[in-house]
Amino acid sequence: MAEPAPPLGNPLLGIDRLEQKEQVGHRTVTKEMIHNYVQHLEEKYAVFDTNLESAPPNKWAKYGKGIIKAMQSECTLKEDEHRFLVTNMGYIFNEIMIDYMSEARSRLSIVPKRLSEEEIFGIQATFIDQECPKCKVGHVQKLLPTECEASYGPYDVSRLKNNPLDIKGYAAMVVGTDAMLLFYGRAVPMFLNLGITNQDQLSFDKNRTGIADAVRERIAILPKSCTMPILVEFRYDYLSTESLPTQMHLVVSSLAQVQREYDGPIILLIPPYRVQEGDGWNDYAKGKRYHEYWEKIGTQLGQMLGLAVGSVLMQSEYRDENTVYNHTSWSVEPLFNEKKQCTREYHRRMFCMLLNLSMYIHPWIVPVSDRQKCQKYKSQSDLLGRLADIYSAGF
Numbered sequence: 001m002a003e004p005a006p007p008l009g010n011p012l013l014g015i016d017r018l019e020q021k022e023q024v025g026h027r028t029v030t031k032e033m034i035h036n037y038v039q040h041l042e043e044k045y046a047v048f049d050t051n052l053e054s055a056p057p058n059k060w061a062k063y064g065k066g067i068i069k070a071m072q073s074e075c076t077l078k079e080d081e082h083r084f085l086v087t088n089m090g091y092i093f094n095e096i097m098i099d100y101m102s103e104a105r106s107r108l109s110i111v112p113k114r115l116s117e118e119e120i121f122g123i124q125a126t127f128i129d130q131e132c133p134k135c136k137v138g139h140v141q142k143l144l145p146t147e148c149e150a151s152y153g154p155y156d157v158s159r160l161k162n163n164p165l166d167i168k169g170y171a172a173m174v175v176g177t178d179a180m181l182l183f184y185g186r187a188v189p190m191f192l193n194l195g196i197t198n199q200d201q202l203s204f205d206k207n208r209t210g211i212a213d214a215v216r217e218r219i220a221i222l223p224k225s226c227t228m229p230i231l232v233e234f235r236y237d238y239l240s241t242e243s244l245p246t247q248m249h250l251v252v253s254s255l256a257q258v259q260r261e262y263d264g265p266i267i268l269l270i271p272p273y274r275v276q277e278g279d280g281w282n283d284y285a286k287g288k289r290y291h292e293y294w295e296k297i298g299t300q301l302g303q304m305l306g307l308a309v310g311s312v313l314m315q316s317e318y319r320d321e322n323t324v325y326n327h328t329s330w331s332v333e334p335l336f337n338e339k340k341q342c343t344r345e346y347h348r349r350m351f352c353m354l355l356n357l358s359m360y361i362h363p364w365i366v367p368v369s370d371r372q373k374c375q376k377y378k379s380q381s382d383l384l385g386r387l388a389d390i391y392s393a394g395f
């Protein structure tokens with residue numbers, strides 16, 4: 001039998017440079033640090049000051065990525081390297097998500113503000129004759145009529161408990177809470193839709209860890225060795241008296257705990273801003289800027305507590321008074337019709353973004369069976385260690 005290769009020298013040696021007490025990311029954060037940081041966020045958020053103090057640096061992602069790469073090259077790992085990976089997974093994926101969002105944003109082009117005004121109903125007069133009977137807006141591209149059916153909601157988790165689903169083929173699980181609850185046909189075979197429809201479970205004043213409990217309940221119905229990414233929609237409870245930064249902190253910290261129990265990535269996503277009753281273009285633009293700010297706050301808290309946070313990038317973003325950032329693949333069509341319902345373009349952009357994100361994350365996921373292969377070194381070194389003990393005892 002071929003001997004397993006020894007652990008890779010370079011990337012893995014890095015862990016030794018972290019002091020013992022720093023090897024578990026979330027243990028380096030004290031209650032006082034969190035309290036002070038949330039307070040800082042509250043002060044900034046109250047006046048929409050986006051110039052935030054950075055959370056403590058992420059010391060774990062670099063080494064974690066090195067370990068993942070070593071596992072992919074089928075190098076064998078030491079026990080402490082494996083433990084490091086499991087306990088710091090959220091920090092590793094936090095950095096990967098930051099990279100993803102930065103890359104996705106770099107693909108946005110600069111266009112005059114008026115182009116993005118078409119995202120909401122009202123301006124699109126030229127298509128009135130071609131109005132789609134389902135979306136109630138005009139489509140620039142004519143495609144299959146069934147594409148406009150977006151009536152596919154989540155599965156009922158309680159019914160799946162004793163009737164496991166075949167999860168092969170899904171790119172990710174989506175736990176929507178509002179904007180990500182309904183999908184159109186193309187997305188159905190790609191995303192395992194296990195959204196939360198019980199609004200009571202999401203009431204912040206009744207249960208502060210409602211979202212995390214729901215995600216745990218959904219993980220329980222997956223096969224044991226599942227590493228599928230779980231995309232969770234952030235929901236701000238406007239009825240609660242708690243501020244946005246406090247709610248975000250509790251969601252991030254409770255999901256970071258679930259992440260430490262799960263072998264795949266858990267990603268908290270800020271949903272697109274959905275147009276509200278009576279919203280004019282300025283209200284809509286303001287709503288979008290708030291969502292971008294939520295992402296910034298969530299990402300910093302995720303860096304502190306160990307959780308990947310991003311946003312569903314599918315709306316133009318503010319650049320200055322006259323211009324916005326927009327994606328060249330987006331059709332210039334309303335995302336919401338006159339009744340504030342989501343159109344085909346909304347569902348298309350959502351689908352493409354979630355798929356791109358899942359593909360970006362995928363190479364960083366190491367299946368559990370591959371992980372076990374990488375632990376051969378442990379048993380051999382244990383044996384050698386025991387033999388050494390025996391010989392040194394003068395046997």
Ligand SMILES: [Zn+2]
Nearest residue numbers: 132135148344
């Ligand atoms: Zn349509």
